Amino acid sequence: MNRSFSWKKGFFLLFLILFVLGFPRLVDAYFLHLAVTFFLAMILASSWDILARTGQVSVGQAGLFGIGAYTAAILFNRIHLSPVLGMVAGAMVSVLVAALLGYLTLRLRGIYFSITTIAFAEALSVIWLMTPGFTGGAMGLSTPPLFGGDRQQAYYLILGILALTVAAVWLIQSTRLNFAFTAIRENEEVANVMGINPTRYKVLAFMVSAFFTGFAGGFYSHYNTYIIPYEVFGLGISIACLVMPIFGGLYTITGPILGTIIVKVIEEYLRVTVSYGHQIAYGLILVLVVLFMPEGVVGLWRNKISPLFRPASR
């Protein structure tokens, strides 16, 4: 809570903003596409971390992601709703589902909640396969390319959503919500006796998380032009959502962002060298992080690396 503003930090932030804004002019289509997938993953990672702040580990973010994706695609195919509005609608439907699911399941704790979320995503996948008339079934749904295939516009759109996500995390971190979330995570009974309604704040966190995850899902379906249940409701997405923030550092703004960059770079490298290599990497990263750096990259930097550079006088 004691965060002092420094000029060094300010300049770095300014440079970063100028860099990401000017990025599309500097690179070719491949790197632009890569940046879009990075930003998408950052949104998923950050919004998973929002829920994690209340101590709940969701392993079913793909459910919310898929709902966002399908809402956007279905609305486009049925009523030709503009893609961006479709994404907003996808986010809204995700929030609604999260509110319902959260109200039912967030009384559960720890592993029990996690299991429910896996079941939730898997169940959606099965429902989708059983109702091909409405959802496209195993064949999936397709939409025309977003902005007529203009990747620059897509880049700025997803950057905007990412900025919103980071702003939301920052807001949570600097208001009384931070106290409620942290207290619930650290000891739910005591938090309750201290006047905090645990279910309410957990459902709220889940809804905020669902909003951005659903938004990202909507973006994905239009950007990718094609979605199938196995993929958007798949465990792969749910796991990706949690590996990146855990690697980067939980309950921080920079953790999920930094974690995504590092994990994605490893993933991208392995994708071209070893088939399914990135999935092995996910498992390996999880094990190593849990064993050796429980506070992630951010914690490692704060506790081990940055003290090395501090002037000796302090």
Next chain:
Amino acid sequence: MNLEFAGAIHESPLRGSAVIPMSLLEVKNLTKHFGGLAAVQGVNFAIGRGEIVSLIGPNGAGKTTIFNLLSGVYTPDQGEVRLDGEDLVGRRPFEICRRGMGRTFQIMQPFPHMTVLENVATSGLFGRAPKASMKKVEEEARELCRWVGLGEKAGMFPRNLPVADQKRIEIARALAIKPKLLLLDEVMSGLTPTETAEAIKLVRQLRERGMTIFLIEHVMKVVMGISDRVIVLHHGEKISEGPPRQVAHDSKVIEAYLGEEMENSEEPSC
């Protein structure tokens, strides 16, 4: 029972001349079973404003269970709990907290990754109705930390603090909600004699501020020294109630404590 209570009112030094007869806390026929075990059985008592009442009894008598029933951690099977005239049965802990019930835990449970100040501020932010601004809560939390003797340690993490300081956090946290009634669950056990003396001083200062306190305590010297009234619990039932001296000589109480005269022992046999 009513007579006993009326007697206690006259003994309490804080009682003014024109007293509203309604007590702050009224508990009637409080009952809680865990499976076949009657943890608390038909307990009746009342606590008046500004009183300090101790709840004592051998281990397993149901003292902490009563605290858990009062603060909403458990729901009573039967009975009535009224704070300031308002029925609390069936309400959840956070609702009861906002109605003015502050409590500490026997086993200290500070939030480990929050500083002392943040621990205290958290309950101030949420446990109070109506809600106060973050700035105001932070100022008051800082003041509370100073008041309980943690002024210089406000920025530290609880795990780096000794037991006595962790108990201070518990008290400050309970006070941050501005409680009408403060429940203290063995805040003095595990303290050195010096620390106990400081804790007693703290409780006395609270009384001077007009705080109503209900405490569970094992250290008999403390119970005798600060209580207006003592309630004795045994096997989940109230076996005695009254001023400390009277209770200490109650044959039922002595029997419950295996024949030990309580006045002469620091710690009862448990």
